[in-house]
Amino acid sequence: MITQGFILIDEDGVALNNSGTISVAGTGNRVQTKKVTKHGQDYVYVSGQAWRYWWRDTLQKHFAWKLSPLIKQEKQNVIFTEANPVDFADDDIFGYMRANKEPELDKDGIEKKNNKGVVKTKDASVTRISPLKNSVLISTGSTKVAKNFASASRQNDVPVLYGKEEYSAIMKGMFSIDLEQVGTFSNYNKSGFKNITKQVGELLAKTDGVQKIQDPFVKDKNKQPENLIRLSKQIREKRVVDTICALKFISGGAMQTSNMGDVTPKFIVLATTTTGNHPFSHIVKSDPINNTQTILNIEGLKEVLNDYKDQFKGIIFIGKRSGFLDEYNSELKQLEAEFSNVKVLTINQAIDQYCEQVKTQIP
Secondary structure (H helix, E strand, O other), X not given: OEEEEXXXXXXXXXXXXXXXXXXXXXXXXXXXXXXXXXXXEEEXXXXXXXXXXXXXXXXXXXXXXXXXXXXXEOOOOEEEEOOOOOOOHHHHHHOEEEOOEEEOEOOOOOEOEOOOOOEOEXXXXXXXXXXXXXXXXXXXXXXXXXXXXXXXXXXXXXXXXXXXXXXXXXXXXXXXXXXXXXXXXXXXXOXXXXXXXHHHHHHHHOOOOOEEEEEEEEEOOOOOEEEEEEOOHHHHHHHHHHHHHHHHOOOOOOOOOOOOOOOOOOEEEEEEEOOOOOOOOOOEEEOOXXXXXXXXXXXXXXXXXXXXXXXXXXXXXXEEOOOOOHHHHHHHHHHHHHOOOEEEEOHHHHHHHHHHHHHOOOO
């Protein structure tokens, strides 16, 4: 079971995610915003990493998540988190990779050494694929970026000029949460499947409510199902609900001092499916004549609801903020009459009611 989410944010005069500076005659440096080209036209975007940073930061500030500390190894020039999904919910939801070595032990638990007396080591790296996956946030249509002058000065100073790029756009993004994977860990001695260190394994053994379940797909050399280790449903439920509810409060973006933007959703679709492919990727498009104009593809949404009706589980919640794309109000309400599993609400109502539903869908 997978939570599938689609959002639109509405921005005016922002610079949410920048790609560095370039030298420009007359201004010294200009900060560039991130953009990509499609069909010869520019689309502004926020990287998936930046969106995840805002998300994690919101979970820390509004839901009291204790974030996993970052550990840097200067010699190898690498950085990783604690890789402890028991104590740190963000390690569970956002995933991790930690390269590590540990001593080789003989049958008596004594460290093995080579002929020079150096302790032998073996690979003890752990990897966890993130249950939360997300796209970039990208403008729904081509965007004309404004290149503006700014200055750093006081009354009697010689001003220092610099440039920055700003834009207005409706931006779309997708995410999914693997409900089977949250709070569930494998410990197979196989690359990509070893989720937990020895220390975390010992911690799990002491944690209340932890259970072992059979992996439905992976078998051992004797053709028997491997075991997965799963946290209590109470813990897994809270982590999923917190992650989705954080969208009501999410904030972030570059240049917020003078280009503050609201990055909470103004339109959202939340549904649970039995498949991993995201069904809502094309329910918004740009006007074929005016590529800067955003169109809510109602016919495309109906097509998805019909084509994937056997994969949807429970109600599909659609939320919209009043004042945003109001020209589609009647068509969205008509969806409720046409599809018994569709509910159209405000943004926060859609998030809250979906969270109540997803509690019943977490295994």
